[in-house]
Amino acid sequence: MDTKSLTIKKETGFTTVLINHGEVNLLTNELILELQQVVAELNKDELNRAVIFRSSNPHFFSAHLDVTVINRREEGITGTANFMQLIDDVKNMNAITFAIVDGAARGGGNEFAMACDIVYGTENAVFAQPEISTNIPPGGQGSVQAARRLGRTRALEFLLTSADMDAPTAERFGLITRHVPSASLEQTLQQIVTPITFLEQRDIDMMKEIVDLAIKDEKAAIELEKKRFIERSGEDKTQYLIGKVLKHGAQTSREIHISELLADVAADVMQDMAQMKQ
Amino acid sequence: MDTKSLTIKKETGFTTVLINHGEVNLLTNELILELQQVVAELNKDELNRAVIFRSSNPHFFSAHLDVTVINRREEGITGTANFMQLIDDVKNMNAITFAIVDGAARGGGNEFAMACDIVYGTENAVFAQPEISTNIPPGGQGSVQAARRLGRTRALEFLLTSADMDAPTAERFGLITRHVPSASLEQTLQQIVTPITFLEQRDIDMMKEIVDLAIKDEKAAIELEKKRFIERSGEDKTQYLIGKVLKHGAQTSREIHISELLADVAADVMQDMAQMKQ
């Protein structure tokens, strides 16, 4: 990919996208188009399971949408449409997406973060939807995401005051996944991303399918989960992995030290895979 | 307004309603009617954007509904209906409503607080729905609000035990907007209420509309938000305010100090308004 403001770093099973666009990582039409292109390319990568969006700017994850596209002139209409499409595209990515917010994420910048599956905020992060201060509502699903994550009362406070929310508060109120201090960010990312890279794409699809349905319709999701459990139970891969966990002490008190047990299983599986490749 | 138990204090863009009714701010039919009258009057005030309900009682926000109206005699039927109507009326106020709970809010008192858009609780606050101890469920939407804010498991614990919940717990579990220590209450109110007083009524209506829909139907709310964004983008007021934020350093690293930037914008806008009035 030929990108000007984005640095793409591919590793085994996951990709980091580093945003470096002008003074404040403003979501200009140029950056939006580049992000759309990268999202489309990453969706084609069948070995990719996770995408980590980060900023190289010390102060901003992304300041917000370029306000010069907020008008009804031709380039405004196009820019707005592109931005709204980008938010949908990020929400619909195949990979599990992470936003690492280590600076300000306001307006469209916060909406871009909220479009990711998982959001970590450091002690330097602030989140805001200050659009109403310029007479407009958020346009990239910011008020909808605020409502669904914060609940009615905190969403109204957040949206009507334009105020910054720090990461500990955003975690406490459910706006973001976790407050992760920057000192432990790399370790947290490794712990969370690594098991995801071991999954198949269909595992991610299945979990998103059940989780999304569960939020809308508990009863229907229970039936779907049962169905998927029964389908998967009969697969050879399931029997193979059950054999491995039993071999390494599952169902005994060795499960007290489950991470050791699972590490042994992983090493065993990797040895099998290496032998298969020979 | 001629009120006996309520002191109404109007300031620029917001109103404080101080409740002082008997020993425990009991929601008698008399107090309910007076509150209904005040709510109706405030809805007519086109310059009012926020209403702050407070208590002058050192121990009680409001003890609860007068239990002598809980019967099927004529005055009981009327009192119950008036109370249920009051809860609906407070929920449907035009202004953003605040309940400042610095004492006990139990039963109908808690339901009155929950009917407000935003609830702050101090270290002196307790919240409870102890109705089941007298053989009845809450009647002012208390069990419904508990379920929606606390979730099933905590709502059942809360409702079946009649127990008091303090403000830090109520914040942690999402029953109230925030725990605000009484020492920082005035400062918090000023920070939150001031930006709301700068809004138009239609801004508040729009945000309530999107937030309420988002909680019921995420997809429909996304479409509504986009529609409102596009409508508002074309307004002269939007272009004027975008011009102002750009003039004062938006989209540059000056956004690191966003509160200074926004204060400059506000001062600039107020200067324009003063000139227009001349």
Add this chain to the structure above:
Amino acid sequence: MDTKSLTIKKETGFTTVLINHGEVNLLTNELILELQQVVAELNKDELNRAVIFRSSNPHFFSAHLDVTVINRREEGITGTANFMQLIDDVKNMNAITFAIVDGAARGGGNEFAMACDIVYGTENAVFAQPEISTNIPPGGQGSVQAARRLGRTRALEFLLTSADMDAPTAERFGLITRHVPSASLEQTLQQIVTPITFLEQRDIDMMKEIVDLAIKDEKAAIELEKKRFIERSGEDKTQYLIGKVLKHGAQTSREIHISELLADVAADVMQDMAQMKQ
């Protein structure tokens, strides 16, 4: 009841079920059938209002479902069906159910806990749904409950990483009702269970009915709550209890010390009941 792995202890109005099954409280078909039998028996006990599920294993609440039933052979099909039925049966118990998790609750073990109305976790507790590590989704509503309690973003992190979640985090994120340190567990249980034992079965049914509806349909639940309030208001029991609370200082500043007031009411009521029995 003739049980091998379960110790049933009946007290006034509530029952403790102690699980002691092999090395890790594995949910084998044998244990599942025994739990189903106990659940059915407890539903017949008209004086029982609460059931407390605990483990006598120092390390495990329950490790998980026996993985040897996860297959499509005859005993696998039966075992899976029994497990899924158990989860539904626990969710539908008449009594308010508690899971006291003082060790590991993973997979089916966590699903059994989530099927209870109230879950307390100690400093020794961990919660996990690690099924995806063996190629399957949870099958006992684990992904559905994770989605509904944690929200989309935390549920995906939880389900896709197979990671253990400790009780303070599980409380903060809403997976469990409360983190209760083991040192204060007995006291907490007494405080919470005692008032529930004073209720009638129809009180529990009514509260579950309103809470469950409120989560699905706020408007319908408001109407249901009003209806139940009006029905109950006219009952003799309500008038009797209102008389008692008024006699002991309700609606006066004595409500500052509400627990003393309620204790006096309880003593008074018990005296009446003792006299009636003579």
